[in-house]
Amino acid sequence: xxxxxxxxxxxxxxxxxxxxxxxxxxxxxxxxxxxxxxxxxxxxxxxxxxxxxxxxxxxxxxxxxxxxxxxxxxxxxxxxxxxxxxxxxxxxxxxxxxxxxxxxxxxxxxxxxxxxxxxxxxxxxxxxxxxxxxxxxxxxxxxxxxxxxxxxxxxxxxxxxxxxxxxxxxxxxxxxxxxxxxxxxxxxxxxxxxxxxxxxxxxxxxxxxxxxxxxxxxxxxxxxxxxxxxxxxxxxxxxxxxxxxxxxxxxxxxxxxxxxxxxxxxxxxxxxxxxxxxxxxxxxxxxxxxxxxxxxxxxxxxxxxxxxxxxxxxxxxxxxxxxxxxxxxxxxxxxxxxxxxxxxxxxxxxxxxxxxxxxxxxxxxxxxxxxxxxxxxxxxxxxxxxxxxxxxxxxxxxxxxxxxxxxxxxxxxxxxxxxxxxxxxxxxxxxxxxxxxxxxxxxxxxxxxxxxxxxxxxxxxxxxxxxxxxxxxxxxxxxxxxxxxxxxxxxxxxxxxxxxxxxxxxxxxxxxxxxxxxxxxxxx
Numbered sequence: 001x002x003x004x005x006x007x008x009x010x011x012x013x014x015x016x017x018x019x020x021x022x023x024x025x026x027x028x029x030x031x032x033x034x035x036x037x038x039x040x041x042x043x044x045x046x047x048x049x050x051x052x053x054x055x056x057x058x059x060x061x062x063x064x065x066x067x068x069x070x071x072x073x074x075x076x077x078x079x080x081x082x083x084x085x086x087x088x089x090x091x092x093x094x095x096x097x098x099x100x101x102x103x104x105x106x107x108x109x110x111x112x113x114x115x116x117x118x119x120x121x122x123x124x125x126x127x128x129x130x131x132x133x134x135x136x137x138x139x140x141x142x143x144x145x146x147x148x149x150x151x152x153x154x155x156x157x158x159x160x161x162x163x164x165x166x167x168x169x170x171x172x173x174x175x176x177x178x179x180x181x182x183x184x185x186x187x188x189x190x191x192x193x194x195x196x197x198x199x200x201x202x203x204x205x206x207x208x209x210x211x212x213x214x215x216x217x218x219x220x221x222x223x224x225x226x227x228x229x230x231x232x233x234x235x236x237x238x239x240x241x242x243x244x245x246x247x248x249x250x251x252x253x254x255x256x257x258x259x260x261x262x263x264x265x266x267x268x269x270x271x272x273x274x275x276x277x278x279x280x281x282x283x284x285x286x287x288x289x290x291x292x293x294x295x296x297x298x299x300x301x302x303x304x305x306x307x308x309x310x311x312x313x314x315x316x317x318x319x320x321x322x323x324x325x326x327x328x329x330x331x332x333x334x335x336x337x338x339x340x341x342x343x344x345x346x347x348x349x350x351x352x353x354x355x356x357x358x359x360x361x362x363x364x365x366x367x368x369x370x371x372x373x374x375x376x377x378x379x380x381x382x383x384x385x386x387x388x389x390x391x392x393x394x395x396x397x398x399x400x401x402x403x404x405x406x407x408x409x410x411x412x413x414x415x416x417x418x419x420x421x422x423x424x425x426x427x428x429x430x431x432x433x434x435x436x437x438x439x440x441x442x443x444x445x446x447x448x449x450x451x452x453x454x455x456x457x458x459x460x461x462x463x464x465x466x467x468x469x470x471x472x473x474x475x476x477x478x479x480x481x482x483x484x485x486x487x488x489x490x491x492x493x494x495x496x497x498x499x500x501x502x503x504x505x506x507x508x509x510x511x512x513x514x515x516x517x518x519x520x521x522x523x524x
Contacts, residue, residue: 057131102132116193123276127184127194130269134181135261141174144255147246157233166225166256168217172210179206198286202269205293211263215301216308218260223312223370225253263301266294293316306334313338313352317359318366318373328357328379337443339436341429344413347377351429353443356451358382358416360427376425379418382451386444387415394428412437416444 027343116124151168152158158166183200228234240249274287310333319325332354340363341351350372352359358379361372394413412434417426 036163102128104390119180119276119278123273124193126269126272126276127197128192129183130152130273131184131188133262133265133269134184137258138174138177138181140255140258141170141177143246144170144252145174147241147244148252148255152234152237155237156230157237158228162224162228165217166221166228166254169210169214170222170256170259173214176207176210179207185360196283196286197273198290201290202286202293205266205290205297205303208266208294208297209300211259211297212301214303215260215263215305218257218305219309219312221256225256227368227370248505262277264298267291270294310335310354313372315367316360316369316371318364318371320374324374324377328380329354329359329378332356336447337440339440341440343430344428349429353381353447355447358384358444376427377423379416379425381444381447382455383418383420384444385417385419386441386448387417388441389413389415389428394430409450414441 014060094265144167149163149170153160154162180200183204184194187196188194229238238252242249242251257302268309270287270291274284274291277283277287313331313335314329334355335352336355337353338351341349343349348362350361350363352361358381360375360379362375364371364373391411391413394410412431413428414431414437415426415428418424427441431440
């Protein structure tokens with residue numbers, strides 16, 4: 001036997017021995033047909049890792065898989081992993097949060113090549129999207145009332161007053177959108193096309209002013225809903241609804257926020273219809289008018305919603321002493337930014353950036369309500385100094401455990417400081433991530449720019465009240481007007497005195513002339 005054939009012979013011998021041992025151990029399988037498949041020899045196993053086949057994965061693929069896992073893990077709307085439910089087979093995928101979009105060309109049987117141009121098809125698609133969105137909105141609003149409001153009221157999970165606060169004027173929005181859907185369906189032709197929609201929108205859009213009260217109530221509704229989630233009955237009910245197929249993995253607040261998201265989408269939908277409408281089409285002028293109407297409504301509702309949010313948080317500020325009260329807080333109408341931050345000691349703070357003042361608070365529970373107790377004296381934005389700190393620049397204090405923690409605790413810091421006379425403050429604040437930190441920096445910088453511009457405008461207005469006098473001195477308009485009045489009075493007085501003097505002079509001249517004549521006669 002040649003040396004190079006020895007390993008094959010040894011391998012074949014081992015394979016035959018293994019087959020004989022298997023046959024001896026299980027004689028019942030002798031009736032099976034012998035396998036003609038060639039048996040691969042088993043090498044000696046030295047470790048468990050040698051049994052696992054290598055996986056060839058490119059670095060890009062590994063990165064994408066890690067990214068997908070991190071996103072799915074960090075998603076707040078993802079429910080906890082629970083035991084399998086009977087309806088788990090019918091549940092949509094975990095990342096499915098929207099219905100399947102429907103296209104106009106797929107819904108109606110239209111001969112595209114012979115009847116409509118490409119631009120007209122896009123216009124019909126945009127009109128159909130508007131109509132389909134109304135239909136989906138109505139379905140979601142009815143679902144929120146039927147699946148959440150009514151059961152919780154019937155089971156006494158929440159009181160009627162609490163449900164009215166959370167759901168607001170949701171019921172009044174359903175007939176409003178049903179009216180628009182009915183109008184759009186009435187003008188739709190038998191082939192599914194729609195010729196004119198501009199006049200319908202111009203007549204219907206002013207009805208959206210009723211969104212004012214609903215959107216203004218959302219801040220208080222969200223706070224009450226979050227507070228009620230601490231009740232295990234409420235949490236259990238909402239969790240069961242979230243696991244049900246009808247929810248499409250949307251929680252209650254997602255349904256309550258759908259009207260607001262629909263409202264801000266109307267300008268985009270109308271612009272899309274206008275973009276594919278020919279210039280000579282009768283809808284051109286009506287669509288432009290409708291866009292102006294909806295933009296004005298959205299802007300007005302946005303302002304009122306911001307004022308309502310600001311008022312809500314101002315009412316929940318708790319002052320430890322009267323000296324912490326500030327007129328800048330009372331006069332604020334908008335909350336530019338607010339959220340949770342940490343200081344360099346790891347203390348959680350809730351910071352509010354109003355229009356002209358920064359307020360640092362701590363969230364507490366007072367009378368079963370979430371309130372915010374002032375942590376330090378409010379800082380005026382005009383005197384605030386903002387510093388963007390580099391990672392690792394802040395030394396994190398607190399416990400011994402913090403000294404051995406990873407570097408995540410010393411990232412995403414920025415500093416706000418204030419000094420006015422004997423009063424001074426300095427706070428190193430940490431955001432959750434770099435994106436949140438950048439948002440805070442941008443908001444504070446924009447607030448400082450607005451305050452600076454407003455201050456310059458006030459200075460210019462005050463300077464506009466001053467005029468330059470002929471000799472170069474600065475006099476105010478009030479002084480100028482007073483001088484003008486005095487000058488007119490003096491002129492009138494001078495004229496009166498002059499006339500009187502003239503009369504006296506004439507009389508004196510006449511008297512002197514008579515006396516001189518008499519003296520001449522006497523002399524003669």
